[in-house]
Amino acid sequence: MLLLMDEVFDLKCRNQWLRRRIVTLLRQIVRTMFGDIVNRRILEYVSFITSPKRVAHYLNVFKHSFWPNGARNDKKLDRDQDTKNRTRVAAKVALLSCLSDELKHIIGSETTRRGLLTIFDLFQRPILNRRLLYVLLEGVLCTLFPDKDMNRLFIKLYSKSKKSDQKNTLNVR
Incomplete structure (x- = not known):
């Protein structure tokens, strides 16, 4: 958390000497x-948000978001530019x-202010x-x-297979 604070608030600059000392x-x-x-x-909070009751609540919200009234929701709500701008300003203020x-x-x-706006700008990138x-x-x-050793599964998932390497080699020729 402290490293994040150093990065976001740019406390490594030369002109931030006193603030760096105070932060240290x-x-x-x-x-x-x-x-x-x-x-x-932190452990209490994580324990709370991952409790069976909370997970059931999250799944219920997810289900009702994608399948309201038991049917798939195909409609995408398009927001006008004014609504997007108001939401953007409200998020910045918050x-x-x-x-x-x-x-x-x-x-x-x-x-x-600069650090928080940097964070805000980062969250604007899809x-x-x-x-x-x-x-x-x-x-x-x-x-x-x-x-289940999920880390090994993710490594396999992200690594290139020999078949895809062979296809890429054939396509290049």
Whole structure:
């Protein structure tokens, strides 16, 4: 999490010396005082969101999203440009207001704003979103099925087969 903060808020720049020092101090304080507490909270939250009751809820929402009233939903709702723009502005406002004022003061308001807008811009790229979804799905599958050696399955899935190499060689000639 701290490495992400370094990257997003660009704390490696030369003109950020004082802020880097403060963040380094905060990092040491957080690690020594709150490391176990934060880890415990994360584990509790993950345990909560992966509980059988929550997973059943997620599956129910998924089912009703794709098959409302038991039938497949073929209609795609097209939103007009004004609705898309309003949603975009609302998402930016929500993201910019999610950090505490104290943290903004320590890191710097402008640095914080630039970092959060960088995150927002990253989530506007469909290819990156798709890749993030796949990585998260792989993580969930590896966690749900630890006895199935899912990592090896994913390596096989992503590797090129000899047949596809032969086809590519024949097509090139």
